Amino acid sequence: MILSYSLTRRNAVVVLMIASCLYVLFTIVTYDIEHFLPMVASFRPARYPLSTGSHFKETSRRIDFGLVMDIPATSIVAHAPGWTLFRNLYMSNGTIFLVYSETKPESFPAPRMMISTSLPAFNTPENIAQREPTKEVMDFISSEDARRRWGGDHVNGERNRIWSIEGITLLVNDPPQFLDHYYHFVGEFLLGTWAFMYGAFNPSTGMATSDDWLSAYEGNASFNYYSDIYQPPPFARVSFMHAPAGSWRDKPGLNSFILRAVFPSTAIEMAEDWADRVIATAPPAPPSSDLVQHSRNLVADSNKAWHFPLVLLTDRSAAHRGEACGQRTQRIAAEAWEYMVRQNGIDLIGRWWQIIRETVWRFSGVVFSDNDDLNVSDSSQNLPLPEKIVITYISRQTVRRHLIQADHDALSDALRDLIARKRDAGKSWELNIVEPEMLSKDEQISLISKTTILLGVHGNGLTHAIFMKPTRLSAVLEIFYPGGFARDYEWTTRSLGIRHFSIWNDTYFTHPNEPMLGYPEGFHGTSIPVHGRTVAHLIEDWLEGTLSQDHA
Ligand SMILES: *[C@@H]1O[C@H](CO)[C@@H](O)[C@H](O)[C@H]1NC(C)=O
Ligand SMILES: *[C@@H]1O[C@H](CO)[C@@H](O)[C@H](O)[C@H]1NC(C)=O
Ligand SMILES: *[C@@H]1O[C@H](CO)[C@@H](O)[C@H](O)[C@H]1NC(C)=O
Numbered sequence: 001m002i003l004s005y006s007l008t009r010r011n012a013v014v015v016l017m018i019a020s021c022l023y024v025l026f027t028i029v030t031y032d033i034e035h036f037l038p039m040v041a042s043f044r045p046a047r048y049p050l051s052t053g054s055h056f057k058e059t060s061r062r063i064d065f066g067l068v069m070d071i072p073a074t075s076i077v078a079h080a081p082g083w084t085l086f087r088n089l090y091m092s093n094g095t096i097f098l099v100y101s102e103t104k105p106e107s108f109p110a111p112r113m114m115i116s117t118s119l120p121a122f123n124t125p126e127n128i129a130q131r132e133p134t135k136e137v138m139d140f141i142s143s144e145d146a147r148r149r150w151g152g153d154h155v156n157g158e159r160n161r162i163w164s165i166e167g168i169t170l171l172v173n174d175p176p177q178f179l180d181h182y183y184h185f186v187g188e189f190l191l192g193t194w195a196f197m198y199g200a201f202n203p204s205t206g207m208a209t210s211d212d213w214l215s216a217y218e219g220n221a222s223f224n225y226y227s228d229i230y231q232p233p234p235f236a237r238v239s240f241m242h243a244p245a246g247s248w249r250d251k252p253g254l255n256s257f258i259l260r261a262v263f264p265s266t267a268i269e270m271a272e273d274w275a276d277r278v279i280a281t282a283p284p285a286p287p288s289s290d291l292v293q294h295s296r297n298l299v300a301d302s303n304k305a306w307h308f309p310l311v312l313l314t315d316r317s318a319a320h321r322g323e324a325c326g327q328r329t330q331r332i333a334a335e336a337w338e339y340m341v342r343q344n345g346i347d348l349i350g351r352w353w354q355i356i357r358e359t360v361w362r363f364s365g366v367v368f369s370d371n372d373d374l375n376v377s378d379s380s381q382n383l384p385l386p387e388k389i390v391i392t393y394i395s396r397q398t399v400r401r402h403l404i405q406a407d408h409d410a411l412s413d414a415l416r417d418l419i420a421r422k423r424d425a426g427k428s429w430e431l432n433i434v435e436p437e438m439l440s441k442d443e444q445i446s447l448i449s450k451t452t453i454l455l456g457v458h459g460n461g462l463t464h465a466i467f468m469k470p471t472r473l474s475a476v477l478e479i480f481y482p483g484g485f486a487r488d489y490e491w492t493t494r495s496l497g498i499r500h501f502s503i504w505n506d507t508y509f510t511h512p513n514e515p516m517l518g519y520p521e522g523f524h525g526t527s528i529p530v531h532g533r534t535v536a537h538l539i540e541d542w543l544e545g546t547l548s549q550d551h552a
Contacts, residue, residue: 082319167236199345
């Protein structure tokens, strides 16, 4: 009786599995031909994949893993230090599990290049050692082992004790240390995330498959603007696994402004929410009496796991273990960017950032032509010229790090003189000397969207450079205390195809002639010198194309 019942069940499972394989195969084949290929050429997310009236129904692509014997193995779509896009990643009791089907593939990157213990980073040997990941942070298990832990008793009708978190998830394994800062959050973390996603899903790299698109995409009727240009699928959620609620907000509120503008549908989960998921999959406390112990193995019976069909895991400490970030740029985004440039997934002139840049402009009320596609080859020499020259000097005189007041005054005068001379020569150049904190966010973005030259003292005020329009003449001029240099804005603007000049009072330099990193006494002070006429001449020479060759 019991035997025949279980045989029937088993037969039913086999039939179901064959049927779903056929269905999946059919779906992928027809999907590929009728939907995927044309979409690559002209990608319109709004119509994808919910085309009604055809054979293709949303539910038909659902794959039920509830009764599978083989827990789907983890694979990697793309990886650079600190940035890893996985298929089929698992979490149980706070540990990230990579499941392998036969033997553990040697091709998995070392865990330390993907993850850390998510402690705040300090440059001491103890702290560096404490951030090395343990098996409690990330572990590898066989598909068989996974089934022993989380598999259901199929014969008795129990489904696998694994719950999928559908859509693409962005897992951020960092402490709050660098999150509540506009530059680190938007200029580094968001920029790197986009470079990585843009490249990984870009058909030119061949990394993501049409199946990945299927499991990623959730389409709905929407008021949002959909561009015809290619973009990767959206995140369903971002999880700041180790940052308590609110800890990703910067004081001026730019982090949330930008994140909500570019990903309006992305749900945000914080450490408290991650803890919910950890606790829900924690094994029960051992039974107190051995009376119950013989009846069932509580630990094995109750083990549960979460499944991420598609997930980008980011980790700041792991990125710093990479050569590009750790030894050359100190930018976590550089690991994502350099990898995707090598894979031909992103370009060198900020075309890959265009959709983010323009989404933020649009959100801020900037009106511009949709046909402004950067239809040029990968050289900034081929970018269009700006319609109008706009010079924006971000004054920091009212905040902590700033110029000697007399030098600020002389710089402002030299810039006004430059505009007057150009007016006499029949050119209408525009000058804005602004304290950003006096402008609304919309006004700040609107100003930056038309800025050709952005000038200011090293500091967070220069982060807005990432929303400048790349033109042949776009440039950022960053004033350092003489002898001081940091890569924050230098690397970041260059990664978007924008020229960067560092200024030391009456001298300046540009890539590839930048000096060593340095934070001399005075770097963060309130007496930074600058020779205004040197700056005005540099701007004029750069814009007029008369910069001497060793600097151009
Ligand atoms: C669950 O996680 C806790 C905290 O990391 C750990 O002490 C415990 O050993 C874990 N239990 C199992 C069964 O892995
Ligand atoms: C891009 O430029 C090329 C050559 O200048 C032109 O043939 C092509 O039609 C342009 N493409 C678009 C989409 O404008
Ligand atoms: C800055 O440059 C000017 C012009 O060369 C010079 O007169 C001044 O002494 C310099 N200031 C510092 C602090 O070096």
